[in-house]
Each structure stands twice: as C-alpha cells, then as structure tokens.
Amino acid sequence: MARPDSLGQFEQLVLTAILTLRDDAYGVSIHSKAAELAKPRDVSLGAIYVTLDRLEDKGLVTSRLSDPRPERGGRAKRCYQLEALGERALQESAATAKRIWDVTTEIWGKEWAKVPRKQWGKQNG
Amino acid sequence: MAEPLPSGPSKVLEAIVGLLVPPACREEVMGDLHEKYTGPAQYLLLALQVVPCVIVGRIRRTTDALVLLTEALLIYGSFLAAIWYTDKTRLLDPWELVRLAIPTGLNLIALALEHAWDFEARWPLMLIRGGAIGISIAFNTYGACASLALVSAVEILFRPGANLPEGAAGPALWLKQRSQSAVVSMGTKFSIAVATVITLEAIIQALTGVRPAIMGAAIIIAVAVGMQFNKSRKE
Numbered sequence: 001m002a003r004p005d006s007l008g009q010f011e012q013l014v015l016t017a018i019l020t021l022r023d024d025a026y027g028v029s030i031h032s033k034a035a036e037l038a039k040p041r042d043v044s045l046g047a048i049y050v051t052l053d054r055l056e057d058k059g060l061v062t063s064r065l066s067d068p069r070p071e072r073g074g075r076a077k078r079c080y081q082l083e084a085l086g087e088r089a090l091q092e093s094a095a096t097a098k099r100i101w102d103v104t105t106e107i108w109g110k111e112w113a114k115v116p117r118k119q120w121g122k123q124n125g
Numbered sequence: 126m127a128e129p130l131p132s133g134p135s136k137v138l139e140a141i142v143g144l145l146v147p148p149a150c151r152e153e154v155m156g157d158l159h160e161k162y163t164g165p166a167q168y169l170l171l172a173l174q175v176v177p178c179v180i181v182g183r184i185r186r187t188t189d190a191l192v193l194l195t196e197a198l199l200i201y202g203s204f205l206a207a208i209w210y211t212d213k214t215r216l217l218d219p220w221e222l223v224r225l226a227i228p229t230g231l232n233l234i235a236l237a238l239e240h241a242w243d244f245e246a247r248w249p250l251m252l253i254r255g256g257a258i259g260i261s262i263a264f265n266t267y268g269a270c271a272s273l274a275l276v277s278a279v280e281i282l283f284r285p286g287a288n289l290p291e292g293a294a295g296p297a298l299w300l301k302q303r304s305q306s307a308v309v310s311m312g313t314k315f316s317i318a319v320a321t322v323i324t325l326e327a328i329i330q331a332l333t334g335v336r337p338a339i340m341g342a343a344i345i346i347a348v349a350v351g352m353q354f355n356k357s358r359k360e
Contacts, residue, residue, distance in 0.1 A: 027157040045157065045171065046178025049150070053182045065152065073133050075156030
C-alpha cells in the first residue's frame with residue numbers, strides 16, 4: 001500500500017472535519033467544523049478551498065457534486081469523502097500527536113497537561 | 126403553506142462575483158457564498174476574502190510549473206533574440222534586460238489565468254490576453270511574434286488540465302492526465318492566428334519598407350475580441 005505524504009497542521013484539521021461530518025462534508029460545513037477545531041485561531045473559507053484542492057490532488061479525499069439546493073440559490077454542493085489513503089495519513093498524524101503529547105506530559109508534568117485542557121474548556125464555552 | 130426561501134444576494138452582485146470565480150469551481154463556491162449570506166457588505170467582504178484563494182488554488186491546479194517555466198524562458202528568449210537581431214546596442218544597457226521581463230511577466234499572468242478559467246467563451250480573459258499581446262507587440266513586434274508561436278507550440282504539446290466537473294470524483298492528477306488528449310484551446314488558436322498575422326506583416330514590412338505591423342495587429346486583436354464577445358452573447 002502507498003505511504004501517504006505527511007500532513008500539515010491545517011490539512012489535519014480539514015481531514016478531521018471531513019471525518020467527523022461524514023456524508024455532509026462540503027465547503028461551509030467543513031469551514032465551521034475546522035474553525036471549531038482550530039480555536040482560538042481564525043480559519044478563512046478561502047484557505048479551506050485551497051487545502052481541499054491540495055488534499056484532492058494528493059488523493060487523500062475525493063469529491064462529487066450533490067443535487068442543487070434552493071437555500072444555496074439553486075446550486076449544488078461539492079461533497080468531500082475521505083479516501084483510504086487519507087484515513088491512513090490522518091491515523092499517522094494522530095499517532096504522532098499522541099506521542100508528542102505523551103512525551104511533553106512526561107517531561108513537564110501532569111499539572112501542565114491540565115492547563116491547556118482548562119483553557120480549551122473555557123474557549124469552547 | 127411552504128416556508129419562504131431565505132433571502133440571498135442580489136443577482137447583479139452574484140453575477141459580478143461569479144465572473145471572478147473560475148468556472149470549474151463556480152457552482153460550489155457561489156453556492157457556499159449564497160449559503161453564508163447575511164447582508165450585501167458581509168457577502169462582498171467574504172467574496173473578497175474567498176475569490177483570490179479560489180483563483181490561486183485553481184491556478185495551482187491547472188498550471189504546470191515546469192511548462193510555465195519553459196514558456197517564461199521561451200518568451201524572454203524570443204524578445205532577447207529579437208532585440209539582438211534588430212538593435213544589438215540596446216542590449217548594452219542592463220535595464221533593457223530587466224525591461225524584457227515586462228512582456229514576459231504579463232504573458233505568463235495571462236497564460237495562468239487562461240488555464241484557470243479555461244479560455245473557451247470567456248471574453249473578459251480574451252481582453253486580458255489581447256492586452257498582454259498588444260503590449261508585447263508594442264514592446265517588440267518580432268519578439269511578440271516569435272514568443273506567441275513558441276508558446277502556442279508548448280501549449281499544444283503540453284495541454285493544461287481542462288474543466289471536467291463530471292469527472293470530479295477522481296483526484297485532480299488523474300483528471301490532468303485524462304485531459305492530455307484534449308483539443309487545442311481557443312486561446313492557443315488565437316495565439317497562432319495572431320502570430321501568423323504578425324509574421325505576414327513583418328514580411329510585408331521587410332519587402333515594402335512600410336510598417337503596418339502594430340496597427341494591423343491591433344485591428345486583428347480588436348476583430349478577434351469582437352467575434353468572441355458576439356459568440357459569448359449568443360451562447
């Protein structure tokens with residue numbers, strides 16, 4: 001099986017958003033989910049389009065056009081789906097993030113690990 | 126009773142923004158912008174933020190860096206050769222070499238946009254391309270002619286990715302490979318036609334001593350733009 005390219009942080013966010021949204025992963029919904037995951041940083045819709053194009057070029061996701069919707073002015077959505085290669089790339093990224101988390105927690109202590117969690121809790125309301 | 130549909134941006138505003146979005150991704154981008162609409166100012170601000178990214182993304186997808194670099198070298202080389210042929214003393218000025226980058230850069234921008242939009246029936250792009258060619262001709266007629274002919278040859282050999290929304294289920298790389306056998310684009314045909322006309326005029330100039338080249342080329346470009354405009358109106 002082909003080894004996927006390593007992912008950038010923003011690519012990880014977008015892939016995670018697609019994974020979470022499943023069948024409803026399109027521009028607007030991916031943007032909302034990625035913005036939620038990226039807090040407190042802002043995420044622009046334009047950056048989402050550029051990243052989706054790049055992920056599609058890498059073969060990590062595929063897209064298809066849905067039926068036109070009246071709430072979109074009679075236009076179709078481009079729905080994205082995670083491919084096997086994309087899932088594998090995301091799994092590798094998650095495993096790396098987990099290893100970094102484990103090592104930093106071990107060195108800086110368990111008290112440090114609680115601080116970011118508390119901060120995230122506050123930011124997410 | 127059915128619920129009233131949510132209000133959206135005005136048709137004029139959508140048409141203006143739609144013109145700036147490359148056709149290959151217009152459907153979904155315009156739909157997303159429509160869905161996020163809360164007011165005209167917000168819509169414009171969002172469009173200003175999104176459209177440049179979409180254009181850059183599309184250019185990245187449709188433009189092959191190696192082909193573009195080849196075209197840049199060919200255009201620059203054509204102008205350099207033309208100046209060498211007509212007036213070698215100009216090359217003694219180092220700024221002349223820098224000035225040659227102006228038509229090269231303009232033509233490259235026009236080519237990248239042409240690939241991103243897919244040149245067919247896009248008359249505003251015809252104006253951009255026409256403008257780039259016009260400036261190139263004003264800069265150096267022979268250089269413009271040679272660069273157009275060489276770039277057209279490269280475009281025919283390495284056809285850029287075309288708009289194939291029906292095949293969007295496959296990765297873009299596959300779409301690019303699939304589109305290699307596509308027909309010669311309108312832009313390439315236009316470039317070849319202009320190059321032919323300028324060559325003929327250069328021959329007339331050499332034989333008769335009259336300099337109709339710039340004027341004649343300008344007329345040809347104006348006629349081509351007019352024809353394209355008429356065609357797009359009929360469509």
